[in-house]
Amino acid sequence: TGGELPALSIIDSVSRQVPGVLGEFESLEDERSDGHSNGEVYTRPDSFKYKEKTYKVPKVLLAGDHQKISEWRKRK
Structure with missing residues (x-):
């Protein structure tokens, strides 16, 4: 491929850090903060x-x- 998929992954992960993109900051944390994400x-x-x-x-x-x-x- 021409690197489109890796570029999309980076764009997605970086854009999630921009305030307002996800609506609420809690959406970014999702299940990582419940203590069971790696359980x-x-x-x-x-x-x-x-x-x-x-x-x-x-x-x-x-x-x-x-x-x-x-x-x-x-x-x-």
Whole structure:
């Protein structure tokens, strides 16, 4: 390619820093400030074996309901 994609990535990331582009500054932070952005990501398999023991991932983590997952994390 002629470098269009990398240029668009730079334009997008730089323009997000300009006040008013996103509407609210909080949009820039999005989920980075909730403390879970680099946290666990739950996906299949729903069970796995480790050292002869089988572990099951809680169903709430596999359902994809972010509100319920957040509540589950707070309880743990």
